Every structure is written in C-alpha cells, then in structure tokens.
Amino acid sequence: MTDTPIRVMLVDDQELIRTGFRLVLLGEPGIDVVAEAIDGEDALAQLARLAEAGPSAGCDIVLMDVRMPGMNGIDATRAVVERFPSVRVVVLTTFDLDEYATGAIQAGASGFLLKDARPTELVDAIRRVAAGDATMAPSVTKRLLEQLRLNGTLPQEGGAPHGGLGFAAPGAPVPADAAGLAPELDVLTERELDVLRLIAEGKNNGEISGELFLSESTVKTHVGRVLAKLQLRDRVHAVIFAKQHGL
Numbered sequence: 001m002t003d004t005p006i007r008v009m010l011v012d013d014q015e016l017i018r019t020g021f022r023l024v025l026l027g028e029p030g031i032d033v034v035a036e037a038i039d040g041e042d043a044l045a046q047l048a049r050l051a052e053a054g055p056s057a058g059c060d061i062v063l064m065d066v067r068m069p070g071m072n073g074i075d076a077t078r079a080v081v082e083r084f085p086s087v088r089v090v091v092l093t094t095f096d097l098d099e100y101a102t103g104a105i106q107a108g109a110s111g112f113l114l115k116d117a118r119p120t121e122l123v124d125a126i127r128r129v130a131a132g133d134a135t136m137a138p139s140v141t142k143r144l145l146e147q148l149r150l151n152g153t154l155p156q157e158g159g160a161p162h163g164g165l166g167f168a169a170p171g172a173p174v175p176a177d178a179a180g181l182a183p184e185l186d187v188l189t190e191r192e193l194d195v196l197r198l199i200a201e202g203k204n205n206g207e208i209s210g211e212l213f214l215s216e217s218t219v220k221t222h223v224g225r226v227l228a229k230l231q232l233r234d235r236v237h238a239v240i241f242a243k244q245h246g247l
Helices: 015-026 040-052 073-083 101-107 119-130 138-150 183-187 190-200 205-212 216-230 235-244
Strands: 006-011 031-037 061-065 088-093 111-114 162-164 168-173
Touching: 006 015, 006 040, 006 119, 015 031, 015 119, 031 040, 031 119, 040 061, 040 073, 061 073, 061 119, 073 088, 073 101, 088 119, 101 235, 111 119, 183 216, 190 205, 190 216, 190 235, 205 216, 216 235
Parallel strands: 006 031, 006 061, 061 088, 088 111
Antiparallel strands: 162 168
16 A cells, blocks of 8 residues: 555636535545646646656646536546546536536546535545546446447447447447357456456446455456456446447
C-alpha cells in the first residue's frame, strides 16, 4: 500500500459544486485536491502546469463535469486522455440519462458518477479508479447499455453485435464462432473469459474472487491480462466490449 496521496482535480463551472466536492475530499486521508478548473480548457491548462512542476505535483484523477460553457466535458476528456494518458477521468452527470454518456465513454472516461452521489460513493469511486479499476453508477450503466442497444451498437437478445465505441468496425457485424462467441475473444483463456463475464455483470474484484474461488491478487492479474489482450483502457470499456461481443 503506497503512502502517496491520490491527487484529484475538480472541473465544474459551478463554484458551489466544486466547493462541495472539495469539502468532502478534504476530510479523506490519502486524497488531495490539487487543482480546480471552470471548464475543459482551464482543466487542460491546469494539468499542463502540474506536469511542468514535476512528478510529485501531478494529477491522478479528474472529476469532470459534462455540461460546461466553452470546452465541454466530452471534448475535455478526449483531450486529457490523449495528452495526459496517465490521468483518469470520472465524468460527473446531473441525470442518469445523460445524452453525453456514450460520448464520454468513447472519449476515454473511466466511469460515471451522479452529482447527487453520497460522499462515500464519491470517495469510493476515486479510490477504485486510482487503483486501476473503473466506476459507474448502476443506473447510468443500465441506461447507457439500453441507449447503445437502441442505437444498434449492442446485440438484441443474443443477436450479433455491431460496431460502436471504437471497439469494432462501425456498422460491421461481429461474427460469432461455433460456440457462439465472437472470434475477438479467442485470445482469452477460459478463466479470463470467466473474469470478463463477471466484469460485464458489474462485479468488483472481491466479488469475482468469491465467485471463482480465487484470491483478489489473482483476479487483479486476470483483469489486467484481459484488458491488455483486448486493448481496453479500463473496466468500463471492458463492460461495453463484452456486451458488444455477445457476453
């Protein structure tokens, strides 16, 4: 367990929202609020400033509002992922049916959090994402998958999925092999496939450990291999990939 604090930036055009999040996080050991920004451009400028100050002054997690004047949270998330690949973005939404949800996933967000989330949920989300996991409010996950299915980027009741979110060629069907699984999944071992299925169900490492009778460290290793083999950024993208490919 490292003693290095998780460094967080708050990005929201409403000062009251930033203040509320900052007050919650100030009382949490191991979490430091290192910067605040009022829009996407300001966030990028702050990240550049922190990067120039050296490794000890960087940022690990950005809590990014979606709807902001100037550069919105979607464009900002895409820019953060491209320019600062070690920084993870958690998108903040006011409603669980946010029309920007799909765009944020495409842009590389590591998760979603509702602005009315409880303080414990906010802290847990930050810690999970900092540990290389991902987080998404259950209601957002459900609505997002429904939206993708309606848009034709997820299979209908076991049907062949189609491209979307950059994981498969847009508009092209993903063929299934004789076992009913897409060939893209052939790179996974049977155990890794089990892990991916459970990730797709929204289970965390502890829950996967219990179901598969594995240690959490072993589960973490399997998760890392799944993400690496499928070239996925994090667990959020693993969920979407799994749903697109019939799991």
